[in-house]
Amino acid sequence: MLEAVLEVWPSERVGVKTGPMMNELGLFKAVESTLPTTEYVYEKLNAYNLSHVFLMRQLADLSETPIAALAGDAVIHHFRKIYHGQLILNVGISREHATELVEAGLGDFVAFGRQYIANPDLVERIRLNAPLNEQRPEGYYGATAFGYTDYPFLNVKDLHAETEGASLSLRSGLE
Ligand SMILES: Cc1cc2nc3c(=O)[nH]c(=O)nc-3n(C[C@H](O)[C@H](O)[C@H](O)COP(=O)(O)O)c2cc1C
DSSP states (O other): OHHHHTSOOGGGGGEEEEEOOGGGOOHHHHHHHHHHHHHHHHHGGGGGGGSSEEEEEEOOOOSSTTTTTGGHHHHHHHHHTTTOEEEEEESSHHHHHHHHHHTTSOOOOOOOHHHHOOTHHHHHHHHHOOOOOOGGGGTTOOOSSTTTTTSOOOOOOGGGGHHHHHHHHTGGGOO
């Protein structure tokens, strides 16, 4: 599949999103044999000069599985050693955690999914260290605008005093 894409698209503009252990699908029995396969795939990806590999932490509870040791950030540490190109880290990562991960050299970028759905101005909020809107998971995967276009933009009055200076330059773009 990847090689078919690379026949028509320059490799440096192609990224691969990976879900290392497929545990979200409940394939726990397959997990033990899946890990060496996943390691093999990550090793092979080094040769393709890709834009990035998108590495996901696990959404599921791994504590009772054969890969309990890869829970949380352990999966990032594990595959960072195997894949040497640019990594985008994802799943359940906060602003502070993202900073720590990138500063530790464990990834090059961090992607935000659910926080972006809930905060139409997430970039500005991260820049200002502003509070985030509470997520409404019941709005995910819906067929209407509910949960897609009704989250509020930042109100600068909500900002802490210490971010006020930084907020001034952005005020015109915010409510
Ligand atoms: C409503 C919703 C739709 C999503 N749709 C996709 C999708 O189409 N393709 C995809 O690769 N990931 C999809 N994701 C997964 C996100 O890209 C991301 O991997 C996931 O939300 C975990 O990151 P987070 O903890 O920052 O939200 C979706 C997630 C949500 C909540």
